[in-house]
Amino acid sequence: MKTSAVVNLLIALFIAVPATAQEQGKSITVFTAKKIVTMDPTQPTATAIAVRDGMILGVGSLQDLAPWLKGSMYTINDQFKENVILPGFIDPHMHPMLGAIAFQTVWITPEPWNVMGHKTPATIGEKAYRATLKKAFDSRDPNAPIFMTWGFSSDTHGELSGRLLDDISKDVPILVLQRSLHEAYINTPLLTLLKTKGLNPNKFKDHLQIDWSKNHFWEDGLFSVVLPFMSSFLLDPNAADPGYLKTRDYLTYNGVTTVADMNTGGTNWELEISALKRNLDTPESPIRVRLTPDVMKLAAALKSPEAAMTLVNQMKQHNTDNLVFNGGIKLFADGAMFSQAMQINAPGYIDGHKGEWITQPSSFVEFARSYWNAGYQIHVHTNGDGGAKMVLDTLQELENDKPRADHRFTVEHYGYADDGTSRRIAKLDAQVSANPFYLFDLGDRYAENGLGFDRAARIAPLGGLASRNVPVALHSDFPMAPAEPLFLAWTAMSRETLSGKVFSPSERLTLDQAIRAITIDAAYMIGMENEVGSIEAGKLADFAVLDKDPYEVGMKGLRDIKVWGTVFRGKVHQAKK
Template identity: 35%
Template sequence: MKSRLLLILTVGVILFTSCNRTKKDADSDKGSATIYHSGDIITMEGDSPEYAEAVVQQNGKIVFVGSKDKAEKSYKGAEEFDLEGATMMPGFIEPHAHPVSIGAFILGNEIVAPHEWSMPYKTYQAATNHEEYISGLKKIVEENKEKDYVLAWGYHQAWHGPLTKEDLNAVSSTIPILIFHRSGHEYYLNDAAMRKFNVDVSKFENQDQMDAKNNHFWERGFQELRAGYLTPAVYGDKERLTLGMERMSEMMLQNGITAMMEPSFPNTEFHSEYNLLKAECERFPYYTMYLVPGFPEQFTLKKNNEEMHAYVQKMSEYNTDNIEFLTNQYKTFSDGAIYSLALQLKDGFANCPHCHAEWIMPPDMHKEVFDFFWDKGYKLHIHVTGDKGLQAALDILDKSMKRTPRENHQTTMHHLGLFDEAQAQQMKELGVEASVNSYYLWALGNKYGEIGFGKERAARIAGMKWLTDRSIPMSLHSDFAMAPAEPLTLAWVAATRMTDNGQVLRPDLKITVWDAMKAITIDAAHTFSKGDEIGSIKRAKFATFTIIDKNPFKIEPMEIKDIKVKGIVYKGKFKENG
């Protein structure tokens, strides 16, 4: 009897101690929690704006969404974050940008472009014609004459007219000058740069995508130049690129970006780009980079499809706390760049004798690569800009679906500069998704009405409502630096159809503010299959938020671009803007 009583008492003590320890540990955990309250907290869950009175994060994850009273009772001793009337949303997401190969590369050099560019560190004034462009170029060459070379991004022939090597040699015959086209798909060099980088045009495989007389290289010719002759000196310029990466992080904070996906990483050379990105993420650990491999590297490495597949599967070895390789996704390409006026159009170009339609991957090449990765079960991202380029990609997908059907394949068309309603319907029927650069309309709608497209087609650039009307999942992206990395600006353009001269084009194609804000939060996360981790405020997701000074659902759509970012919360860590 005594033995039985002793056993009962012992078990009781153990249970009591265990319960007390669990409660103590739980109280300790709750003490490390944070309650966010006293502002408009928009969850971006559901089909319309939903609000929560309070959100609790613990160890970087959301553990509670509901009333402030219940949050405080359930998490006694938690730290409180008073929003003081500000609005908190899921962290803004950039689902298509190029932080190193284009973003940091530009931010570490100079800009002379058709529109003003306001960066955290400097504002570059617009150069709207040939004279202003050459004048601006001369100024930056003079300011940087002590450097090994001068690189300027932003030239565009629709504003600045033709650019010859004689123009560049006249700016300087001794200082190497590299002009990085506004599209990010072309280079122009002066003779001094050709000499410095030992460029031998006779050795290029893609003679049809270069103009040796003017030291001009585009699409695959551009890829050969960039990944070959220019890589050691220009893309290996650690000092400039490190500065560019620091500026990139500052810009992301300023605009509330907490996650970014780069399709086709790397664009030049893996280790140089990865090491720069990794170092910056360690210095500034307030965003996640999701990286998708793609065709540019396959092209420059000259790997066949099987070799590339094996190579991609090893990339997860490079994951860190802030970098994740998505090794079940791949990026391919259809037609040329919209900013180069090299896209493929069903009805050709209007009033543009110098325009030349290009394929980055000719359809036969594209189909071979697409089919291989489709059959391996990859989610495919496809660069398309013109309606003919889109149709070529849709035809490839249609044949693959008939040959090897796949459900919920989430193939995503990126950019979508020009398409029509019938193509939107075909996208719906094929289960295609979209990521649109809405800024095309603001920057190009008026100019391309004069040169390249004609008024009717230019007015329907980025016809996003045709997608949202069909419930096609759609995100908005900048493709930085094809647009400023400003999610709220992208949402503003989508909801207003405003252009650079203050004119609204095709107001019937405006999308709702709800759809626009989804496109930079939950639908942006969906674009690269991370909607279960980020993109909305929901229990078990990462506690990653953007705090802004106004609620976009309580102001006029025209005011969205003027909303200020106060700061971000990245996995529970607050970082103030400014």
């Protein structure tokens, strides 16, 4: 197919102003530490690493590195002599754009947060939520054209509607983003503003995922109908760039050096790529982003699945040091975990409500087949066991029609499933990138409302996968969970909830499995195990610098480990406090 002018324009935007690698000359830098945990089973520990031009030359002791140093210019960097070094942590599923948006909003959440020392208390109950919302609005920046808040959750905060938001203000536009970021409520002034940008409510008056009487939008009703008209202000550089930079600093604060943007282009391809290049594709940025395009939304934007695939086919040619595309694409199945919109098999939800499909199964199969046949790695958002069944049925059909070796078909999130689903994933040679925070945050609430105690205990069931040798990684899906890999590893190991209860200890990961799930197995999940994920010769010099060794403190001390900062391609970055 001949590439269209629109696709040419987008490609030109994507490749403009390539990042310049940090020039480090030919001198070797040797980093020494109290202990280096390599995640390389052939050499599990070391005390020194030789690095040149951002690449690891050798690992071992200073004596072991002597052949590299003889006759070469080198320096010894011993600033980490009291620290422990691990491979730079990898978050294989998060959203830089959503982080940038979330940091523009007032957080009113059902659980407490602590982001780089900035604490947000939990808000519990309808009365408390409405009072906090009103107080936040009254103390807003008067120069901000729109008041935005994130974190609303109906199971904790009660009812909400556009009418209630109008009671707060009939003049100032208000946007309430639900905790999952798969739902939103707006007031009349914001609806009026969106109409001036081209939104035509009459065109979507019968949309099944919009309630116009409440100005409530969810799943496709949010993503495809109203969000495109919000992108101009949500991704305005003056508003978004500080959020991108704070997201970047937050990742470094927690030892992360590589992330997968698991929905690239999901809102607006041009604006998102431009924002990524301005903020993360720079010589001073210590974060590598693996791009994973949302091909269904890209097809909708270009009004052609063929045009979307043409663009995706050309992405790999234009990689930079910090923005990498290596053949992974994103599809969506059922609804959000935080909204109880996932598809649940019998007996369903306790109150009888039904789950949602983000993508109707027939369309899902069509897109999955196209990208499977073209050889892409497919990542699929799915949360419920009903959603997982449809996804795995599709994978089985694809395998039957066109078997592929090392396909790395990835189930993303894995919110709720039974052991039979884990067995089937193993049989189909799929892999799982999971969000263990679901159990910590939602286990108590969903035991009482939605699933019941027995099924809530199956939230994020990872032990059954690991026992069957299914590759497992842990992700934050930030801002769904804290982008704190050590904390996520602790949640997968402990299976504790917010209240301190332990759900299904048989589904725990071991310490080694949990650390692998944020390093080498996370790299494998996104096809980057040859570049990052362990400390060994030939890989990129990305390290997390810690105050303690996870293997010494164990599960009890894991979430209390302090991160000093990172080394990214051989350059030191101390975390900002």
